[in-house]
Amino acid sequence: MTVTSPQPTRRPSAGSRAAEVAGRLFGGGSATVFALLIVVFVWIFILNPNFAEPPSLMAFVKQAAPLVILAVGQYFVIVSGEFDLSVGSLVGAQVVIAAALLDGEESRTVPVILVMLAFGVLVGLVNGLVTTVLKVQSFITTLGMMLVLYGAIRLWTGGAPTGALSEAFRQAGRGGIDMAVVRQLPYALLILVGIVIVAIAIMRSSYGRTLMATGDNERAAGFSGVRVWQVRTLAFVLSSVMATVAGILIGGYAGVTAQVGQGLEFTAITAVVLGGVVLGGGRGTVVAAMAGALTLEALFTLFNQLSMPSTIRPAVQGVIIIAAVAYAARERARPRQQPDTAPEAPVPAPEANQS
């Protein structure tokens, strides 16, 4: 599904609208991530042809969906020029809250999901308002939020999660529709497709454009009538809501453990950066951010297929990411020698890649 999406870029349909749309979706210095994604997948297929079978791909999607959704949320925040470090803790908190409130009761599933969404919105609002109204660096705001959530959960549960998730709750992340070829069409895939559509729609709406403009040049955006604080606060809310959805999927996928969500914020940021989205804001597409997340997951899979000792993996992963981002940055800098490629230089007209 999303795995095969890069193909349109290669279709030589000169001048056609399709190519233009594809260029908009996949271009903008993010071609590297698609190339990397394809290379990694081909490599996995060569090592293990079993992986190309539909059930294996479905299992991959189930496992990758939460990170892709987190990357979408993180994208909104990063493209507006900020950071959200609280998503990993939020995922952990949401799973622990769900387990404690559900306590295995099937009938509570829907109300608890609503409570989780409300909590997600609340966390996003606090992150957003503290950052925009109190002018605290988002790096600090969300770092604080990360610690607050982590600490509050520890305080509340005495250090270890309690309760249990209901079977119905776990369906979203674990279940699916039984089918012939793929064995099971995961609900996670359907939810992911829904979120992809919504995310693309958001970025093509006027909100998406103002978000991009805000990240590109806050002052210029402000002068042209954008309420910067509103735009950014909403980005934080979107990020927290995405983290909540990711939490629902992760809880469903794997159940409750004390460590759930740990470190996910950095994986999500890495995914977005790998997708060619420029830290500091204003550049990069949401589709590329999602491709970044898929690439990271594929890379984890590849390491496993290569039987690489687990101790060496973080280093290799780091090198690949830095190399890919550096290569993409070089690509971006080369063809057009305009000042707007240097991130420090404020660009008067936000002719961002998306709009």
Added chain:
Amino acid sequence: MRRSRALLAASAAAALMLTACTTDDPDETAAPEETAAAGEEPGTEDGGEGEEEPAADGEWFVQADYERQLAQRDIEPEGPADQPWLQAIEPEYVDTTEYANPEGNTLCFSNASVSNPWRVTGWITMQQQVEVLQAAGEIGEFRVSDAADDDNQQISDIQAFVDAGDCNAIIISPSTTATLTPAVEAACASGVPVIVFDRGVNTDCMVTFIHPIGGYAYGADGAEFLVENLEPGSTVLALRILPGVDVLEHRWAAAQEIFADSELEILGDEFTGGDGAQIKTLVTQYLQRGEVDGIWMDAGDGAVAAVEAFEDTGNDYPVMVGEDELSFMRKWQETGMTAIAPVYSNFQWRTPILAATMIWAGEQVPSEWVLPQAPITDADRDEFLDRNAEMPSLHYAKFGGEDLPGYPSAWQDR
């Protein structure tokens, strides 16, 4: 503007570096220890695929400890059979009359943390035990500090107890072995009886060191079960939480030793951080590569996620090694798979409290108090599940608090 972008770029670099650590969590701070007796017998050269890091062998393996622990599993412990927390294996008693102190006793406890379900369960049991003895007038004040897994914090916690000067005994559950040794020695030097439990320290100045048999025995229980229940040539995947923590390293070292003498093929050993999502993903990927006939784990945290990976990919259940955590035991009963639950006796949290009152009464205590540590098997699984039917899924079956007041609600409303 410029500055904020520079900051963003810097934080991005930090983010990348930190991400590099998320796949597994090399807890290097805990590593430097146990070197004295290392290298005695690097006999863990196994016939596997060369996937094990050779560095881990030898460094954590002490042949004599391994043999002693394996033998201790078969030794009948002394003491009351219905109170395993008071039993001791091959105890050598020490005289404590110098600490005899009949009344007004303040008990101080420096806890490493309550950061996992095993420690939370034990901590509740300990508090309930204290309540009983406080009601009986044997313990006065119970003072506790929690170091949240921070060595430095725990060192100053212990120092604070020493400086306060009014602790009549200090119980210490060390965060790490080597780093905490000087702090424990300082506590001993203050003249107060010191009781260490769970993880050890490199000194024997304390009155008693309380612990179950140990990591080698735990690891061997699971590994032997796999060897017995799998055909020669079967494949086993090993899932571990963290590198560099002695109680966990010993489990893996023992397992390697036993697998080396078997016909089993070890597919790999992976660090999971105890994260269910990572465990499920890893197992799923191994299943995509080929068959997995058995799973060895160094702790049950997340065992259910591993089992679910088999279910969700439509594979038969593996021969499974978990722990006496109820979530796993319930899954085991539900599915009827072939499994064993090694136990790292959670009831040991009662023993230091009782030891303190024994010391104050001038009674002898074992200088090294080795508690029994028997795995739960098919034979007694259902009995333990029935007993704990009302308990939450992250509770441990052998918590040994059934006779304490507050049972069961204290453990249910954690």
